[in-house]
Amino acid sequence: MLNKRMKFIKVSFIIMDTVLTLATFRVALVLRNMIKGDTTSFGTAYWIMLAGVMVLWPISIMLFNVYGLTSNHKKEKFALTAILPKLIVAVCFAFLICTTSLYLIKTQVISRAFLMVFFVTNISVLLAANFIYKMSLRKLLRRTSFYRRIIVAGSPDKVKKLVKYLNKNNELFIDIIGTVHLNGYEDLSSKPKLGDFEDLPELIMKHNADDVVVTIPYDHLKEIEPYIHRCEAMGITIHLVMDVYDMKIAKTGISSIGVIPTLTWASVNLDPWQIVTKRIIDMLGGLVGLILTGILSIFIVPAILLDSPGGVFFRQTRVGKNGRNFNIYKFRTMCNNAEALKKKLMDKNEMDDMMFKMKDDPRVTRVGKFLRKTSLDELPQFWNVLMGDMSLVGTRPPTLDEVDKYDLHHWRRLSVKPGISGMWQVSGRNEITDFEDVVKLDVQYIDSWSIWLDFSIIFKTIHAIVKRSGR
Incomplete structure (x- = not known):
């Protein structure tokens, strides 16, 4: 890859x-x-x-x-x-x-x-x-998916050689976050040792890694196999310098990092042309969306200000691709102390404990109800799309407290950029109350992605907005 x-x-x-x-x-x-x-x-x-x-x-x-x-x-x-x-x-x-x-x-x-x-x-x-x-x-x-953050894992002598090679070849456009070793081995490379193999999944989440490169003697392959499978479940791309594992999700292929041959398992198998095409569509859609936002703001902004005290925009930290945090923007639809009131409403949550969703939420203002029903509150997110933090179509961007509750297989839904719309939004989200069903829809989108699927979801989203359904 x-x-x-x-x-x-x-x-x-x-x-x-x-x-x-x-x-x-x-x-x-x-x-x-x-x-x-x-x-x-x-x-x-x-x-x-x-x-x-x-x-x-x-x-x-x-x-x-x-x-x-x-x-x-x-x-x-x-x-x-x-x-x-x-x-x-x-x-x-x-x-x-x-x-x-x-x-x-x-x-x-x-x-x-x-x-x-x-x-x-x-x-x-x-x-x-x-x-x-x-x-x-x-x-x-640096801000695109070409620039990869990687963890080098394996035995110290092999890790040292691989890190030395990667440092010399900066045209590969990768950042080595650090190294992970077999238990009991000391660090020999120029990069910081992050931990041992048993810590690998947590280290991936902590450091927002995109790829893991494993270089290890044959004798230790079985020892690290469980950790490789855990990475696979998270949707993290794995490069192995030798041997093969039976992956159930990720697609296996022979590739190389510079001149070093590797066996690669990638759960998100987009080639560079597909990435660029999707990004171009996002940029064009983001520009058109921001123009539309500017026009409609003439009516939306005064309505929000007259309806309730507070600002026009709602900003919140969300979790993006591979755990990177970004600020999401929406038109404000709730009262000023909405986050504080949320704790008192948790017993009325219609979803399971992983997400919060409530019908007739008392925090939503009168104008906010209209904006949510028509999805007009989402318009400022076109700025996130233009900046590259989000896509027009993707998975639902989770909050920080939601991600803190994730199991490893939930992390896989973060292996692509979040989107303004997605499979969940066009599949009757009002009727979906089980978070595992949301994850299944997100994984289905990741595994079956194509440009035509994105266009199909966009058209279905427009249809749902016109019908005022889905909220």
Whole structure:
């Protein structure tokens, strides 16, 4: 999985180079005309040449393996010192093929001045863009699911070697939180020892880990098997350097972390393209939702302020993907002391002890009842979606006190981003009073996820809002 993410990043560099080549082609024509004082139009010959350039440049970049996309050699590094020289060679080769082709067909339409300006502009822009993109990539990806927080677990000698390798290869975009060892072994690596294998599930929750990488001698495989299964139940991605376990939930696959081969079990099996597609949909939906929120706020804000004392927005800390906390925003629908009153109403809770839900909740204001019935109170959550803390569709975001009561298998519902809507919301949540049924619906969404499922849930959500059902 980590290797797939790395390939996606490398492909993004090729796409960037191709787009910038298109841009510099046009810029070169403008600069040539300015230098010559000419007004030559972008004629047919230039369009044909542009089509050739758009094919030739990415082929040349892949031919010279500028970004190491087709190589598994141990010395192949995704570093600027390796990328930039090969990029220069690839561009020069592509330009040589291009000019040779123009010479052979003996065309007089394409200006030599244009070719020189294009060559200089193109190679300068590509080198600058690669430098800026590569240097800023870690910051750009830090808030995304590409940037993984991992725990390295195993015997001290193997852990030490693996940590040393990972520290040298920072282009893998991972953070090593710390290490976990077999009982009785001392720490030998440069990273802090978090605990022993028996503490692994609790350490995952405490440190918000995304992945666990296990490297261990064959003799100890059976000893750690129960802890691997507990990680699987939590929905945590596991990478094992050797051997296989019979997983009941997670999908097993052969992958690598850099050049180190691993056997990987992933309960959430989204490839980078699916992650990016879902994120793009979320960003577009978030922007549209915030515009709608702004328009409706003209009516909602005064109604809230006139109905009861207090602020317009309700902010609460919720638990997101893999235990990360974030602040969720809604329009206020309750009185100011709602959280204090909740303790007095616990005996009237219609759900089991894991969640709180009550029909005709006395804390809800008059305007709040209307906002909840129409789901208009959820509108500010589009800000959470735009910021990347939530998705348009996902699992229900739990509160801190709910997560404190979780068993290990409940943690699996946190293996994806929470959503404004989800399977529970469109499956008649008023009739669902057992938290285990909520978990089953969330797990069903995780296991059967697709873009089309998200769209289906969005359409069902809109239908439920129009019918004013589900609350």
